[in-house]
Amino acid sequence: MTPQFSLETRYWHLRDHQLFRHLDSAELRQICLITNFKSARKNEIIYFAHDEMNRVYFLKKGVIKIVELDVDGNEKIKEVIQKGDLFGQITLDTVETDEYAVALSDAVTVCSFKIEDFENVIQQNPTLAIKFTKLIGLRFRRLENRYTNLMFKDVRTRLLLFLEEWAEKEGTPTPEGITLKNYLTHQDVAGLICSTRQTVTQLFSELKQHGLLDYNRSNIIIPDIKQLRKFTV
Structure with a gap:
């Protein structure tokens, strides 16, 4: 894990985040x-929920996965968290879980607040409270869409929708097409779409x-990507 972050480094990390960039310098x-703040390298565990139940986290850099046993x-993967997303006790209450967060990318940086401190911050900044609520709403909407797909879509369609969403979020246009950094194993993908590693491997080959x-x-x-979308039909 990381060395200490200076006050100036913390300032610029927060200034760059969508939730805090509207605040003035004194507030920040x-x-x-x-x-x-803390950093981690690939495959390092960032936090255990049962050890840090009273914190809300913001991912500043990199990609992580939330897993539980x-x-x-x-290991069962619950969600992939990307830059700008939040995790931990996002409902601002202390609900016990056995989940933990693992770095997927080469370098990860997160910032966190104790729940009581963050509650004080949003009480003093109504605009911040609105932005936080919107972020929570977007996160739950993604989860809702995921569970809807699990209930009503077959495995192949779920994989294709997952790949399309991944490409839209993180894909880089290249001469060969949309390129994604492959930080998920077939087992990870299987966990996210509620399938098996063998089925995911077979579908990738197909x-x-x-x-x-x-x-x-x-x-x-x-x-x-348009051909991929047509293949979902």
């Missing part, structure tokens, strides 16, 4: 005094055979 510097002790994507350990390339 005051908030910097109550934030905690099932009754057999197997999509590759149809020319709808190419992939290796580093990247996933989608030559034509």
Whole structure:
């Protein structure tokens, strides 16, 4: 984990976040005094929920996954969190869970607040409270869409919708098509779409055979996102 972040570094990290960028310098510097920052490298655990139940986290840099252990002790991925997203006790109450966060990208930076401190901040800044509520709403809407897909879509369609959403969020246009950094294993993808690793591997091979994507350990390339969308029908 990281070295200490200076007050100036904290200031610029917060200034860059969509939730805080509307605040003036004095307000931001005051908030910097109550934030905690940490960094992690790929595969490092960032936090255990049962050890830090009273914090809300904001992902400043990188990608992480939220996971928990099932009754057999197997890791079950619940959600992928990307830059700008929040996690932890986002409902601002202390609900016990067994989840933990793991860094997926090479470098991750998060900032966090104790719940009571963050409640004081949003009480003093109504605009901040509105922005926070909108972020929570977007997060729950994504989860709602995911669960709707789980209930009403078949596995292949769920995978294709997942790939399309991933491409829209993180895809980089290249001469070969939309390129994604491949930080998820087939087991991770299977957990996110409620399937098995074997099925996901089979579907990836099928999509590759149809020319709808190419992939290796580093990247996933989608030559034509429109063709991928048509394949969902």
